[in-house]
Amino acid sequence: MSDESAPLAKNYDPSALETRWYQEWTDRGYFHGDAAAPKAPFSIAIPPPNVTGFLHMGHALGSTIQDILTRWRRMSAYNAMWLPGTDHAGIATQMVVERNLKREEGKTRHDLGREAFVKKIWEWRKQSGDRILDQLKGLGCSLDWERNTFTLDDGYSAAVVECFVRLHEEGLIYRDTRLINWCVSCNTALSDLEVEHNEGAQGELYEFAYPYADGSGEIVVATTRPETMLGDTAIAVHPDDDRYKSRVGQKVKHPLVDREFAVIADDMVDREFGTGAVKITPAHDPNDFECGKRHKLEVISMLNENGTVSKVGGGFAGMDRFEARKAVKARLLELGLERGGKPITHSVGHCQRCNTIVEPLVSTQWFVKMQPLAEPAIKAVEDGKIKFVPDTWTKTYYHWMTNIRDWCISRQLWWGHRIPAWHCKACEKITVARTAPDACKHCGAAASDLKQDEDVLDTWFSSWLWPFATLGWPAETRELNTFYPTTVMETGYDILFFWVARMIMAGLHFMGKVPFRYVYLHSLVTDEKGQKMSKVKGNVIDPMVVIEQHGADALRFALAWLTTNAAQGKNIKFSMSNVEDARRFANKIWNACRFVLMNLEGFDANRYSDIMADGLDGVELDLPERWLLSRVQRKADEVHLALDDFRFQDSAHLVYHFIWDEICDWGIELAKARLADETLDATSRLKIQGVLVYALESAMRLLHPFMPFITEEIWQKLPKSSSAPQSIMITMYPIPDSRFADEASETSMMLLQSVIAAVRSVRTERQISRAQKSKLVLTVQDDYKKTILDGYKHFVMAHANCDDVQVRRSGEAPKGPTTVVMAGDVEVTVLLGAPADAGVERARIEKELGKAKKDVDFYTKRLGNEKFVQN
RNA sequence: AGGCGCGUAGCUCAGUGGAAGAGCAUCACCUUGACACGGUGAGGGUCGGCGGUUCAAUCCCGCCCGCGCCUACCA
Numbered sequence: 001m002s003d004e005s006a007p008l009a010k011n012y013d014p015s016a017l018e019t020r021w022y023q024e025w026t027d028r029g030y031f032h033g034d035a036a037a038p039k040a041p042f043s044i045a046i047p048p049p050n051v052t053g054f055l056h057m058g059h060a061l062g063s064t065i066q067d068i069l070t071r072w073r074r075m076s077a078y079n080a081m082w083l084p085g086t087d088h089a090g091i092a093t094q095m096v097v098e099r100n101l102k103r104e105e106g107k108t109r110h111d112l113g114r115e116a117f118v119k120k121i122w123e124w125r126k127q128s129g130d131r132i133l134d135q136l137k138g139l140g141c142s143l144d145w146e147r148n149t150f151t152l153d154d155g156y157s158a159a160v161v162e163c164f165v166r167l168h169e170e171g172l173i174y175r176d177t178r179l180i181n182w183c184v185s186c187n188t189a190l191s192d193l194e195v196e197h198n199e200g201a202q203g204e205l206y207e208f209a210y211p212y213a214d215g216s217g218e219i220v221v222a223t224t225r226p227e228t229m230l231g232d233t234a235i236a237v238h239p240d241d242d243r244y245k246s247r248v249g250q251k252v253k254h255p256l257v258d259r260e261f262a263v264i265a266d267d268m269v270d271r272e273f274g275t276g277a278v279k280i281t282p283a284h285d286p287n288d289f290e291c292g293k294r295h296k297l298e299v300i301s302m303l304n305e306n307g308t309v310s311k312v313g314g315g316f317a318g319m320d321r322f323e324a325r326k327a328v329k330a331r332l333l334e335l336g337l338e339r340g341g342k343p344i345t346h347s348v349g350h351c352q353r354c355n356t357i358v359e360p361l362v363s364t365q366w367f368v369k370m371q372p373l374a375e376p377a378i379k380a381v382e383d384g385k386i387k388f389v390p391d392t393w394t395k396t397y398y399h400w401m402t403n404i405r406d407w408c409i410s411r412q413l414w415w416g417h418r419i420p421a422w423h424c425k426a427c428e429k430i431t432v433a434r435t436a437p438d439a440c441k442h443c444g445a446a447a448s449d450l451k452q453d454e455d456v457l458d459t460w461f462s463s464w465l466w467p468f469a470t471l472g473w474p475a476e477t478r479e480l481n482t483f484y485p486t487t488v489m490e491t492g493y494d495i496l497f498f499w500v501a502r503m504i505m506a507g508l509h510f511m512g513k514v515p516f517r518y519v520y521l522h523s524l525v526t527d528e529k530g531q532k533m534s535k536v537k538g539n540v541i542d543p544m545v546v547i548e549q550h551g552a553d554a555l556r557f558a559l560a561w562l563t564t565n566a567a568q569g570k571n572i573k574f575s576m577s578n579v580e581d582a583r584r585f586a587n588k589i590w591n592a593c594r595f596v597l598m599n600l601e602g603f604d605a606n607r608y609s610d611i612m613a614d615g616l617d618g619v620e621l622d623l624p625e626r627w628l629l630s631r632v633q634r635k636a637d638e639v640h641l642a643l644d645d646f647r648f649q650d651s652a653h654l655v656y657h658f659i660w661d662e663i664c665d666w667g668i669e670l671a672k673a674r675l676a677d678e679t680l681d682a683t684s685r686l687k688i689q690g691v692l693v694y695a696l697e698s699a700m701r702l703l704h705p706f707m708p709f710i711t712e713e714i715w716q717k718l719p720k721s722s723s724a725p726q727s728i729m730i731t732m733y734p735i736p737d738s739r740f741a742d743e744a745s746e747t748s749m750m751l752l753q754s755v756i757a758a759v760r761s762v763r764t765e766r767q768i769s770r771a772q773k774s775k776l777v778l779t780v781q782d783d784y785k786k787t788i789l790d791g792y793k794h795f796v797m798a799h800a801n802c803d804d805v806q807v808r809r810s811g812e813a814p815k816g817p818t819t820v821v822m823a824g825d826v827e828v829t830v831l832l833g834a835p836a837d838a839g840v841e842r843a844r845i846e847k848e849l850g851k852a853k854k855d856v857d858f859y860t861k862r863l864g865n866e867k868f869v870q871n
Numbered sequence: 872a873g874g875c876g877c878g879u880a881g882c883u884c885a886g887u888g889g890a891a892g893a894g895c896a897u898c899a900c901c902u903u904g905a906c907a908c909g910g911u912g913a914g915g916g917u918c919g920g921c922g923g924u925u926c927a928a929u930c931c932c933g934c935c936c937g938c939g940c941c942u943a944c945c946a
Contacts, residue, residue, distance in 0.1 A: 197943080205946080222946065225946085268944095268946095269946085274945095274946065278946050285944070287944045288946080289944085344945095346945075360944085395874080395875070396874080396942085399873095399941090403943090528883080561894080562883085562884085564885065566876095567877060568876050568877090568939095568941080571939085571940095578895090580895095581894065581908095583908070585908090586908090587906070587908045587909095588909085591905045591908090592906075594906080595904095597905090598904090598905070649893095650885085656893095657893085664906085668905075757911095757912090760912065761912060763912085767900075769900095770900090855890090858890065862889085865926050868889085869926095
């Protein structure tokens with residue numbers, strides 16, 4: 001614990017204080033959300049990172065945003081709870097462990113066998129699984145660690161089984177044999193979403209001829225995948241295509257394998273494309289598969305699951321699919337059947353995990369029927385029960401949801417939730433159950449005849465339960481009752497379909513309520529050039545390195561500063577200079593605090609709060625103090641509104657400018673001279689000190705969600721009345737206090753600021769040295785301004801470096817060389833020691849005059865405009 | 872092929888139907904007892920192009936030109 005009475009260190013050093021405070025907060029249990037607390041709940045479930053992962057800039061951004069929201073709401077009297085956890089991440093994790101196994105022991109998972117391999121993964125999880133959580137701690141995330149959940153925890157796994165069994169009972173989960181996406185490298189089925197379509201792949205549209213079986217010529221087809229001709233079972237042409245009309249029904253002879261099949265007519269064929277004749281391979285193309293169903297074609301799989309040609313490929317059997325492509329082409333050339341080819345740009349599906357080209361294969365898999373789940377999920381958004389921020393995503397969501405297709409959920413992996421289905425050796429039927437069944441439900445065969453399905457479930461099939469399975473579902477817990485629905489889901493837009501949409505469906509289906517009220521989707525964080533950060537490119541900025549160098553506070557503030565509710569698809573370009581800027585800001589705060597602390601001689605916080613207890617009424621305060629108090633209220637209001645709208649950049653800017661431009665540049669500067677004056681009476685001094693402390697303390701609370709560590713450190717050092725809480729974390733977030741709002745003072749200050757700025761500008765332009773004081777004549781348009789400027793001319797003198805200020809309603813131009821500028825409608829005449837350069841002066845005045853004339857023209861025109869005046 | 876979005880100061884980006892803003896960068900001056908990770912001041916933009924609606928358009932509409940993203944089974 002830091003010694004509160006110790007002075008603030010001369011230099012700001014984030015590293016030591018950040019670790020210290022995180023420990024302190026955890027020890028005091030500040031992060032825990034009590035399900036029984038009688039306060040309005042505010043909850044967020046973290047998008048669980050991959051258990052083997054490490055924190056990247058995207059996590060840092062998302063977690064910063066979530067922590068800002070959580071800390072802000074916690075300070076605003078909400079029962080705030082931010083739930084941490086990790087995802088077992090099926091394929092990704094299995095791949096990492098397989099790679100290690102290969103590297104360290106030269107073995108494959110098959111060498112170990114399922115049980116030993118899964119054990120191995122658990123060991124790996126144990127050793128690396130907490131790294132990413134520790135990194136989140138380093139970032140300052142106020143996560144409720146008591147609720148930390150892993151998607152393979154017993155309770156969570158039970159929820160996954162429950163979900164599967166219920167959907168199966170409802171007929172929403174089924175098993176079917178159909179064309180699915182298969183990764184020949186990962187050796188598993190994939191869902192449609194896990195296939196990435198790399199746009200613009202260069203391929204060849206290859207043409208070759210099928211001879212008619214009766215020797216009456218040939219039909220030329222065009223394909224990008226010649227090797228699949230080994231599985232062809234038809235040729236399709238358009239029914240109205242005169243070129244081929246007469247050939248429909250006629251047989252062709254396969255040139256490489258012993259097979260004949262017919263020319264068929266199907267209007268899926270585009271007459272303009274290729275030759276207008278399409279080879280049909282129902283087992284290896286989704287289009288052809290559908291076509292095959294329509295025409296009851298034979299489905300011949302010519303590829304094995306590992307991507308080699310199957311035994312139906314005759315002499316090509318055993319070849320890799322790309323090798324086979326070359327071989328088939330060579331053979332066709334030999335046979336004189338090649339008819340040319342041309343380059344084509346098309347999109348090819350790649351495995352999201354390993355980037356291997358995905359193979360459409362016929363396979364028996366488990367599926368979820370999505371449409372019945374999607375309909376209520378669409379309605380919930382239409383009804384405004386869930387709002388997307390930014391709302392441009394709403395349309396994207398509707399589009400995907402209304403065109404949703406069934407979800408292939410079985411994966412041929414070992415790491416994950418095993419499918420709760422048992423195959424009966426006796427009757428070959430399947431029994432789906434919550435626990436291993438005693439007997440086959442269909443034929444009564446003994447348990448010994450039942451074998452559990454080898455496959456595991458898609459990782460996302462467990463994550464779609466996240467907002468409620470983490471709170472104890474299917475049990476009816478107090479946690480669910482209090483924290484479900486969660487308030488906000490904050491995540492990257494890249495998993496809108498993978499995860500967010502599916503959570504909405506699952507939440508509505510199993511809980512009958514939406515899983516969250518708001519979906520905040522953040523942008524992709526790229527490097528400063530807009531390039532995606534990747535190890536290969538070597539442009540990765542590691543958040544942990546940033547934290548080490550500049551502190552978590554600087555990183556968080558930089559991220560918040562960059563986070564606009566940007567339009568869809570616009571990235572956040574991140575560079576170290578953003579962090580350095582934030583670090584400079586932290587340093588500025590540090591030093592402002594040092595100034596205030598150094599000037600607190602004789603200050604008594606309790607006495608100050610007694611004086612101010614009833615607001616401004618009857619309290620004699622100088623203008624800068626009234627002004628600063630009022631500004632605090634205004635900023636508190638603005639920041640609150642910005643956060644309420646998820647405008648993180650706005651809120652960060654507001655606090656930044658409040659602290660830097662208002663507290664430091666004016667509040668402290670105006671206080672300086674007076675505090676330095678030893679003749680100042682004790683009460684006046686107390687008020688100046690008190691207001692500075694108040695403003696700084698309020699600013700620290702405003703800033704705390706963004707920069708939790710430095711604000712705590714400084715807050716602890718500031719004098720407080722005896723009733724103050726133990727930590728800034730448990731103070732109230734500033735809300736505007738009307739007792740301290742004072743519009744008149746803000747107006748008056750603005751007048752002073754503009755006059756001071758005008759004089760400074762003249763002095764710089766005239767190159768008047770610092771040592772030389774100026775004399776001013778201020779000519780004003782009304783008595784109010786005269787009173788203000790007369791009353792506070794000492795501030796003008798001090799801050800505009802003048803030794804004489806005369807304020808008047810009108811009068812002759814002062815004698816001697818002068819420069820006149822306008823500050824609003826105040827004529828500011830600066831008396832110069834020496835005559836100005838006539839040419840320079842003329843140019844300046846002409847420029848100003850030109851501007852003024854333009855203004856006059858503009859307003860005259862506008863006021864002369866009848867329709868404008870009417871409006 | 873459909874859909875979404877972007878084009879504003881040198882750079883990165885906010886923003887609004889009533890003559891444009893921030894941070895950084897640039898230039899000048901200032902080592903003033905909080906801070907040179909600082910202070911003061913200055914320069915810099917026909918808000919992608921062309922039309923339309925409006926009293927008024929950077930903002931609304933249409934087209935065009937440049938980008939980016941998402942969805943999709945074009946063999």
